[in-house]
Amino acid sequence: MSRIGFYFDQTRCTGCYTCVVACKDFYDVEAGRTGYLRVLSIEKGVFPDLFVAYLFSPCWHCEDPPCLKACPAGAITQREKDGIVVVDPGRCLGRDQCPEKCKKACPWDAPQFGPQGDAKMEKCQLCLERWEEGRKPVCVEACPLLALDAGPLEELRKKYGEGQGAVGFKPLWRFRPSVVFKGKKPPAPY
Amino acid sequence: MDTIQAEGPKEEVVVVNTGCCHDCGGRCVLKAHVRNGKVIRLESDTGPEPQIRACLRGRAYRQRLYSPDRLKYPLRRVGERGEGKFERISWDEALDTVAYELKRVKAAYGNAAILFLPGAGNQGLLHGPIMPGMLLQEFGGFTRFWGIPSYEGALFASMATYGTIRTGNSREDLLNSRLIILWGWNPAHTIWDPETNLTLAKAKEKGIRMVAVDPRYTDTAATFADQWIPIRPGTDAAMLAAMAFVIVSEGLEDRDFLNKYAQGFETYRDYLLGKEDGRPKTPEWAEPITRVPAKTIADLARAYATQKPAALIAGWGPARTAIGEQYARSAAVLCALTGNIGIPGGYAAGFMRAYSSREASHLQKKDPTLKIDKSKGIPSSNPVENGAPPRPYSLYKLSGGTNATSARIHQSLIWDAILKGKAGGYPADLKMAYIVASNCLNQYPNANLGAQALKRLEFIVIHEQFLTPTARFADIVLPVNTFLEREDIAPPWLGSPYYIYLNKAVDPLEETKSDLEICRLLAPRLGIQNDFFNLSEEEILRLFASRRKDITDFEAMKRDGVLKIKLPEPIVAFRDQIRDPEHHPFPTLSGKIEIDCDHIKEMNHPRIPSVPKYLSHPEHYDTPLAEKYPLQLLTTHAKTRTHSTLEMVPWLKELEVRGVWINPVDAAPRNIRPGDWVDVFNDRGRIRVPAYVTERIMPGVVNVCQGGWYNPDENGVDRGGCANTLTRSEPSPGGAFPMNSALVQVERAPQEQDG
Secondary structure, three states, X not given: OOOEEEEEEOOOOOOOOHHHHHHHHHXXXXXXXXXXXXXXXXXEEEOOEEEEEEEEEOOOOOOOOXXXXXXXXXXXXXXXXXXXXXXXXXXXXXXXXXXXXXXXXXXXXXXXXXXXXXOOOEOOXXXXXXXXXXXXXXXXXXXXXXXXXXXXXXXXXXXXXXXXXXXXXXXXXXHOOOEXXXXXXXXXXX | OOOOOOOXXXXXXXXXXXXXXXXXXXXXEEEEEEEOOEEEEEEOOOOOOOOOEOOHHHHOHHHHHOOOOEOOOOEEEOOOOOOOOEEEOOHHHHHHHHHHHHHHHHHHHOHHHEEEEEOOOOOOOOOOOHHHHHHHHHOOOOEOEEOOOOXXXXXXXXXHHHOOOOOOOOHHHHHHOOEEEEEOOOHHHHOOOOOHHHHXXXXXXXXXXXXXXXXXXXXXXXXHOOEEEOOOOOOHHHHHHHHXXXXXXXXXXXXXXXXXXXXXXXXXXXXXXXXXXXXXXXXXXXXXXXOOOHHHHHHHHHHHHHOOOEEEEEOOHHHOOOOHHHHHHHHHHHHHHOOOOOOOOOOOOOOOOOOOOOOOOOOOOOOHHHOOOOOOOEOOOOOOOOXXXXXXXXXXXXXXXXXXXXXXXXXXXXXHHHHHHXXXXXXXXXXXEEEEOOOHHHHOOOHHHHHHHHHXXXXXXXXXXXXXXXXXXXXXXXXXXXXXXOOEEEOOOOOOOEEEEEOOXXXXXXXXXXXXXXXXXXXXXXXXXXXXXXXXXXXXXXHHHHOOOOOOOHHHHHHHOEEEOOOOOOOOOOHHHHHOOOOOOOOOOOOOEEOOOHHHHHHOOOOOOOOOOOOOOOOOOOOOHHHXXXXXXXXXXXXXXXXXXXXXXXHHHOOOOOOEEEOHHHHHHHOOOOOOEEEEEEOOEEEEEEEEEOOOEOXXXXXXXXXXXXXXXXXXXXXXXXXXXXXOOOOOOOOOOOOOOEEEEEEEOOOOOOO
């Protein structure tokens, strides 16, 4: 198996949210609902000593996914061939019935539910259908700063290094999230 | 089997190569995925580099295309102007009415009474106001405006100093700089050519130092800058003068460069040293004006003068102030003082256009026998303005980009001109407006005055896609299709060598028509026999393309949706002028960079000094009005809109930073908490918006992104948060728009609305 994951260069991210909109367009996620990826904004300091960073935040497709363990219905599985963590809406108990155990278990809030009580869990699945067409995830192909990449983790590490830190990222590496970062230099303590 | 979200049954999806062409700083590649005649998604450029990737605005366009608020049929007003009550009518009825009114107004008052208000809503070569302008010209002409809010101050300064607007380098040339100063420039939101942000990222990775000068800690500053220098709005010219003072007093100026390529250095030096007014323009002088520490000013001046090549990119925002020309002139002059012009890695500031096929020959020496004396009258293909003498404070002796005719009214004075006419000193009594691709009520200064003025006209027709605040005042609304429903070519914006071919992705929605089709149907009703309007879109586009020598392969451009032009070397403005000044003079009157401008000197106007100066104005922070209205208002660009276009797109709306930016230092004493509803107001109007309490704006300054839709309630409080409800409408004599020169107060509003 060749695990695939994301690369995120936080030093390039201007917080333009093009990836967020591209994802919503691709998956028809209406406005008002959280999409399959979010961009978090981190602001620190007091005028005029400020620090701002943005954090790309999809599903990190952990090697040891806490959501998978938390799911009482076995709706969340990991693909053998590439490690993509997928959800079977047919087995998901739904938002109110469960309730949202996967979302609570994920430190990065990747699982999302629609507004209805019986809404099934949805999340970033690394655009798995696009890989089959030989294309990268829509967010990667959308980013105007080329700050995103996706591919086999070994290749990403070879290309971009072993970076494990980004400002605002909860460093819960014990779940082995599939991501390589180029993190922004954290601010000096204020 | 793995679950696949949001994918229906496999039907054939056709990918149409097209693009995005509203009035932002990019024209970008869009690939429309079409199934059963409907756009199901939009992707962008993944092809060869340099890629022209659309930003969030383009990626969200499907929601604009299929918005339930799109205009679908011609409308006739049945309520009061501005009330928004309309009834559906047929195209025949609508066009007959428009033709009747045009002929009536022409017969009763003459063509000058027809006010044509073309807007920038569509940036293609074909659609938008271009065809209606041609039609009205054939009908005998019209009165129009001069001046563009975005850049008029920068344009005047560029022409006065360099004699041209082509003062920019290819963006990739920034990688040759040792220092880049991002002055009032926020391409993270305004794009400024599609490759700009990526180039800044590469410059940062290369270790090139970047300094941002801006009242806000913008996303550009936060992402790319090593240093942020917050500056009080409207005082940029003071900081630039103080930088020049440091450079001159420490002997850091490039004397050889000045001797060879510039005129007027001595006059400017006298201003800096205080020989005219007894006030040397030291950093200590500038500190209380700009609120930038003197040492910060001096350090930046020394760095800029000694770390050559250095690029000073002078954004247009600080020139959108009451005396904005002075900032833009000061910046260009600083480039000249340090000899950072015409060399790789340098930058000339100015208007900053780098590439344009249209102006490919502009910098070449003109045949003197072809020169006409414009002092007696300026030729125009618009009969109403043909032969009108030059405007007194115009740079009419220069060619290109000078807006010289006196027959036009400055855009920010259009409302006043409608209200006062010839009696107010304007060139015409205006009786009807023909508005195309323009949300002028929203985007010209002083919206409340605009609403008054639009009520006074006898007739208003508008070509629109949505019922904008302006369209609500029209008598006839003609529904227009979007760029995904017709063919067009989008030329690049300022700096990049490429064209986008916008192939039609889907059929026009409902009864919408293109601006060309409207002209085609209107022409015979006006008695105009011109076969041109009967040509197909592609025929006209082929004709336009044949006049541009850089469009070498029309078929390939149409097939690929984009034509990327390879330049033999990156553009460096004035490379020839510096290499070989004898054969390549600057296109100014003197043939040199005019630090002291001859043309301006002839104007003899105290508000346009012939060397750039820091000047105050009646609504500056240091005027008596500031006691009543102590906060300076910025009206910057939102990343979620293109001016007022895209306001109704839910995917963008939910990402918008809503409301007025205000520093906690200003919010606390006003009892304002984050998200509270607040009123921002002055004598011109009042808007009600949420408070965005943030450290990212300097104390004493507030910001409302322009483009929110003007929506006054029964008490006249604008609930749409239109920035221009608050802006000044007095232009600078050189034409700069005072969009960033309003004083306001902010107070907590009743919290009745859902925040």
